[in-house]
């Protein structure tokens with residue numbers, strides 16, 4: 001099986017190139033296993049990975065034009081030749097390793113933490129199972145970046161549009177009955193760009209390896225803004 | 231060229247649950263703190279914890295911290311320190327409430343309280359009926375906790391050094407730890423971080439074994455750094471093999487599956503745990519279940535083409551329960567075992583999972599070693615917490631749900647103690663150039679070119695060796711042979727070479743540095759295991775099948791220098807209650 005990977009090492013390369021390797025497929029092989037085989041043949045090849053089970057969010061890559069997590073993408077699902085590139089639109093540090101600084105900054109910008117003004121009870125703050133269900137499909141985000149780096153609005157306005165991952169987390173806290181900063185959160189998202197640059201192109205939903213739906217979350221934030229008359 | 235230097239009051243190495251909870255305490259005080267992690271914090275392996283965290287909240291069944299303490303002492307096969315265990319079980323309750331207040335999306339009961347499930351080794355009333363003590367966020371509890379702690383650190387504006395790799399601890403002229411030399415992975419440049427107090431929170435070392443539930447990054451770095459600083463590691467022979475890893479892959483299937491009512495069967499469909507643990511059955515302690523599975527397979531009752539695994543059945547729970555309580559397991563099983571647990575059982579076999587031993591600490595996270603005036607003298611300014619540390623609350627066998635608890639409780643306590651320490655010791659320590667040079671040598675050694683084994687090849691050999699010679703069952707013969715091979719590997723490692731000499735994000739170089747750590751830690755495990763001539767908890771020796779409290783109720787201490795061992799007594803006296811004397815352990 002042929003696998004072609006994007007290579008660029010600023011220490012030695014003037015410009016990026018694609019390099020093809022021959023990897024022997026085995027049963028149950030994931031794309032991450034194939035990339036590890038490539039690394040065995042050529043230790044200078046770099047990519048991030050860790051858990052190997054789709055929970056740490058380290059190994060997002062672009063394969064045959066689509067973002068995915070390498071460790072849970074079976075190679076049998078990929079058409080040959082397999083072409084692996086770094087996430088689109090991000091500065092490349094080396095090979096498949098990209099600079100995700102901006103993605104993390106956008107995450108931080110939505111104040112992704114529970115805010116309460118009331119004092120805390122001695123025990124847990126109670127929450128009904130139905131209210132807790134509202135967080136399903138939101139809290140599971142692993143910050144892999146597959147969604148935001150495939151979002152056209154994010155490519156065009158990365159400084160201004162927060163992108164699907166950050167907005168999904170914004171909604172995660174708005175949806176939490178324990179949080180008491182709704183107005184503050186909505187105010188912070190107001191304006192033509194941060195939220196409203198989403199044109200429901202749905203790329204984000206299409207690629208999320210955890211099956212989450214940022215578009216819907218963005219829609220819910222917009223609804224809530226209307227409801228609050230902002 | 232002088233190495234760039236940064237100064238902080240406290241340096242925390244590791245951004246898993248332990249490191250992040252410590253950082254939160256420090257950020258709240260007027261203490262400057264740097265958190266160094268070789269991966270972006272939410273990629274730390276705490277993220278993979280599934281089943282939950284123990285606390286006697288009594289939300290589902292009657293419970294109290296004293297029962298929790300009894301189960302933990304018994305689970306530890308009486309090697310755990312009872313003062314630390316009492317402390318942890320009491321602290322568990324406020325710790326979980328604090329987490330909930332911080333935003334952890336725990337699953338809920340109908341009355342709005344935190345959902346709790348049954349886990350192995352839990353009982354009511356000191357060994358009575360099954361308890362339900364494990365607080366869960368579906369089967370993604372670690373993810374929920376780690377992300378929440380990171381989020382709270384964003385709020386607290388903690389100073390992070392993401393993707394910096396700690397190379398070694400450094401000392402001042404008096405020999406006091408003055409921080410660590412780290413490597414910025416992106417640029418490949420070294421940086422000296424000086425601090426008045428240093429906390430190691432580097433997590434586990436599962437990568438020592440070939441088949442493991444641990445991530446690629448779990449390479450025992452902090453433990454190896456400690457060894458190189460001349461400090462011993464404690465109880466390293468006690469390595470937990472989790473009963474249910476996906477067969478052939480090692481990926482974890484949480485004990486929560488059995489807690490929700492799943493059970494194990496052999497190729498004949500027999501529910502074999504009934505034979506090994508008549509009372510607790512599938513929820514016996516992990517060491518017991520792991521040995522039972524290996525025995526079933528050894529005796530020819532394994533399932534599958536090669537009869538090399540057993541089956542974990544949960545289809546009878548129904549799709550609703552599985553999707554609500556175990557969604558992550560369903561997903562993993564489908565992807566990696568090709569089995570949808572709603573319809574078919576999951577093929578499982580024990581997988582290397584958790585180090586009970588580690589850097590010896592007291593219950594404030596302070597590193598303690600035998601010195602002139604006793605077996606537990608504090609090393610000034612050095613702390614450890616989390617899986618890399620040994621307080622010791624898990625003794626010879628950890629109970630499920632007690633590790634997340636351990637990392638949170640002792641991470642927090644270490645953070646608090648560091649605040650006091652920094653107040654009492656406000657002066658900056660200057661690193662001794664000789665110490666710095668020694669740390670730098672770890673890096674520059676890889677600049678040597680020429681012939682030599684590629685580092686990655688040695689790594690595969692090493693991990694296989696550990697799996698073959700320090701697994702679930704250990705005899706003198708097998709272990710002695712393994713030790714021989716490891717010594718040889720250690721020698722060959724000296725000639726290992728890197729072909730790639732570039733600097734920017736050189737992952738081959740990082741892996742070579744990690745391999746050095748793995749070998750140091752692997753030897754600690756092998757030597758401690760070879761010398762312990764009894765069976766206790768996870769350390770199971772067919773040639774010494776019983777526990778020997780007269781000779782062996784003591785903690786091992788392994789020193790890297792000359793593969794030397796020392797021992798120290800177990801702390802059997804709790805803080806306020808009566809101690810639990812050793813009893814035969816039946817489930």
Ligand SMILES: Cc1cc2nc3c(=O)[nH]c(=O)nc-3n(C[C@H](O)[C@H](O)[C@H](O)COP(=O)(O)OP(=O)(O)OC[C@H]3O[C@@H](n4cnc5c(N)ncnc54)[C@H](O)[C@@H]3O)c2cc1C
Pocket residue numbers: 243244245246247248249266267268269271274275276277278279280281282283284371372394395396397431432433434443444445447448451452482484583584615616617618630631632633634635637
């Ligand atoms: C699959 C799985 C499931 C589990 N489920 C449960 C459960 O349900 N309940 C339970 O109680 N326990 C569970 N455990 C155990 C528990 O999750 C771990 O013991 C615990 O999370 C370890 O936390 P930690 O903070 O010590 O380390 P980690 O979370 O592993 O963090 C280590 C940190 O150290 C950093 N680091 C390491 N080396 C270096 C270096 N050289 N330089 C810089 N940084 C470094 C890493 O980047 C990382 O940030 C599970 C474990 C696994 C593997």
Ligand code: SF4
Pocket residue numbers: 150151152153154163164197198199200201202203204205214215218
């Ligand atoms: S739906 Fe919105 S956020 Fe998602 S990819 Fe499209 S523009 Fe981006």
Ligand code: SF4
Pocket residue numbers: 140141142143144145146147148164165168207208209210211212214
């Ligand atoms: S929403 Fe999905 S794709 Fe986006 S960062 Fe989270 S897990 Fe990744």
Ligand code: FES
Pocket residue numbers: 049050051052053054055056057058059069070071072
């Ligand atoms: S390696 Fe962790 S998500 Fe793929």
